[in-house]
Amino acid sequence: MSRVRNFCAGPCTLPTEVLAEVRDELLDFEGSGMSLIEMSHRSPEYDAVHEDALDRMRRALEVPQDFEVLFLQGGGLLQFAMVPMNLAPAGSTVGYVRSGAWGKAAHADAARATWAYLAWDGQDGGFTRMPRPEEIEVRPDTRYVHVTSNETIEGIQARALPDLAVPLVVDMSSDFLTRSVEWERVDLVYGGVQKNLGPAGLAGVVIRRSALDECVAGLPSYLSFPSHAKTRSLLNTPPMFSIYVMGKMLRWIEDRGGLRGMAERAERRSGRIYDVIEASDGFYTNPADPQVRSRTNVVFRMADPDLDARFLADARAAGLVNLKGHRSVGGMRASIYNAMPDEGVDELAGFMRDFAEAPDE
Ligand code: PMP
Helix, strand or coil: CCCCCCCCCCCCCCCHHHHHHHHHHCCCHHHHCHHHHHCCCCCCCHHHHHHHHHHHHHHHHCCCCEEEEEEEECCCHHHHHHHHHHHHCCEEEEEEEECCHHHHHHHHHHHHHHEEEEEEEEECCCCCCCCCHHHHHCCCCCEEEEEEEEEECCCEECCCCCCCCCCCCEECCCCCCCCCHEEEEEEEEEEEECCCCCCCCEEEEEHHHHHHHHHCCCCCCHHHHHHEEEECCCCCCCCHHHHHHHHHHHHHHHCCCCCHHHHHHHHHHHHHHHHHCCCCCCCCCCCCCCCHHHHCCEEECCHHHHHHHHHHHHHHHHECCEECCCCCCEEEECCCCCCCCCHHHHHHHHHHHHHHHHHCC
C-alpha cells in the first residue's frame, strides 16, 4: 500500500488508523452480521454511535451546556440559507463580513433569504486581511453578524472572534476543531466536517438554546433548527456513515490532546511552511497580512508562475498531492487539517526548500 500526502482543501486526508478501523468493521459491525450503513437508523447499534458522536463533538469543542449540537446534511452551504431563515425574524436585519470568497457567498445567500447588509468588505483590499472589531458596522435591529473564521481559498484567518454588541454567527468550515471558540460571543457556529473531522455529507451546527427558542416558526421541517434539536438530529435518515466515521475521528482527536492538541498542531505545522516561505528570499510569497495567515490553509505563489506546472508535477512525483491553489486565486495551497501527519508537513517543507534551490533540475 502506498498512501500519498494529501493536501486537498476538502474532502481531505483521514488518519490511516481510522480508515483501517472502518475497513475492519465494514462487513460485520460489532457482531451484528451487517455493516453499520446497512442498518436502520432507528436500531440500538446506530443509536449508540449517534449519541456517542454527539457527546464527543460537545466534549471536543468544549461546548457549554446552554448550546445544542446538531448534525445536518447539506454541508456548510445549506447553513448559508438555514441560518438567516431561522434566526432573522421579520423586521430584523443581519450583517455579513465579506472577508473572502466564502464570506461573500454566505452574504449572497443570506440576501436571498432576508435583508442582509455588508458589515465589512475586504474585497477591494484583495481579501488579504480580517477586520478589526471596530471596523465592523452594526446597524440598528441587527439580529446577528456573520463572520467566516477562516477563509479557505485566500488562506486568511481571524485569530479571535470579534466582540460585538450583537451575537455572532460563525462559519468555521475550514478551522473547525483546530481552535477554541469564544462561546460567549456567539449564537451559532457551523461547519462542514469534511476538512478537519471526517467524510463529506454532514455539517456540525452548534446553537445557543435561547436562539433555538426564538427561531422563526413555520419553516418546512428539514429547514427548521428546532425540529432537528427536538429529535436529536434524527428527524429523518441521517448521513450515518459520515456520523460514524466522524465519531472515530473525534476519538482520535481526543487521544491527541483534544482541541488544545489540535490548536497547537495547527500553529506549529502551518508555521513550518510559513518559515520556508519567509526564508526563500522571495522565491515563494504569501499575500496575507502575517497577523491573519491561516493555520489550516497555507497559500503561496512563486515569483515565476511558469514554474507552477513543474512544482506540481515534481511534488506529485514525491507523493505530495493536491497542492494547486483554488482556480480563482491561482498559485499553490497546502491545506493542513487535523489528520495530516507531521511527517507530511516535514516532507512538504523539505520539498519546497529543495525546489527553491534548484527549480530547473
Ligand atoms: N464555508 C467555507 C469556509 C468553506 O471552506 C466551504 C467549503 N470549502 C463552505 C463554506 C461550503 O461548504 P460545503 O461544501 O460543506 O457545503
